[in-house]
Amino acid sequence: MNNTLFLTPGSGNSFKPALVMRQTERRCAVRYLDVLVGENRQPEYLAVNPRGKLPFLVLADGRGIGESNAIAWWLAEGTALMPACAATRAQALQWMIFEQTSLEPAISPARFFTHIVPSQREAHAAEMPRWLDQGYRALAILDEHLAQRDYVTDHGYSVADVAVFGYTHLAGEGGFDLSRFPSVARWMRNVRRSPGYVEIDALLAP
Numbered sequence: 001m002n003n004t005l006f007l008t009p010g011s012g013n014s015f016k017p018a019l020v021m022r023q024t025e026r027r028c029a030v031r032y033l034d035v036l037v038g039e040n041r042q043p044e045y046l047a048v049n050p051r052g053k054l055p056f057l058v059l060a061d062g063r064g065i066g067e068s069n070a071i072a073w074w075l076a077e078g079t080a081l082m083p084a085c086a087a088t089r090a091q092a093l094q095w096m097i098f099e100q101t102s103l104e105p106a107i108s109p110a111r112f113f114t115h116i117v118p119s120q121r122e123a124h125a126a127e128m129p130r131w132l133d134q135g136y137r138a139l140a141i142l143d144e145h146l147a148q149r150d151y152v153t154d155h156g157y158s159v160a161d162v163a164v165f166g167y168t169h170l171a172g173e174g175g176f177d178l179s180r181f182p183s184v185a186r187w188m189r190n191v192r193r194s195p196g197y198v199e200i201d202a203l204l205a206p
């Protein structure tokens with residue numbers, strides 16, 4: 001049995017492991033499920049991942065790994081995207097945790113209800129100011145961090161850049177004005193120039 005990576009189109013979380021795989025020699029079988037029509041809540045997938053979330057990786061030995069950044073980390077292991085030095089690996093983890101606790105929880109829902117299912121934006125209008133406020137505060141922290149550096153960690157382009165880029169580059173679709181963050185904009189150009197980079201819609205195409 002191969003390693004199998006379950007992804008959903010349009011998702012910044014699914015984009016991360018897919019981009020690591022594209023930019024390295026790591027290969028998995030890929031299966032797409034569409035969360036917008038509930039394919040991830042069907043018994044067949046719940047038997048694979050009882051939480052029903054995507055992305056999800058099933059290893060050849062049957063073990064399952066959830067959380068986009070954990071999957072991206074596993075895929076990056078042993079490749080040029082993984083820092084070798086323990087301190088730099090910790091730096092990568094620091095920013096990947098920041099991504100999941102500060103950036104993603106704000107940018108992802110703002111983008112989801114603005115861009116993916118705009119018909120539901122009105123129903124979530126009361127939450128938008130909180131998402132925008134939290135997202136802008138996180139983007140300001142990232143911008144300050146990137147002011148004097150080309151990449152998130154001292155390693156150069158790494159799995160941490162992929163993880164942080166996942167939703168940052170989609171923030172405009174959530175109503176964020178990224179022109180306020182020149183260092184983030186410069187860094188995003190660096191990521192887009194990395195070998196093998198592919199935009200989300202082309203990368204997550206079933």
Ligand SMILES: N[C@@H](CCC(=O)N[C@@H](CS)C(=O)NCC(=O)O)C(=O)O
Pocket residue numbers: 008011012013014035040052053054055066067068069100
């Ligand atoms: N923290 C998780 C978030 C996973 C997540 O919520 N994925 C969304 C798609 S981006 C999903 O599966 N939504 C469908 C659902 O919850 O039913 C990660 O980074 O993988």
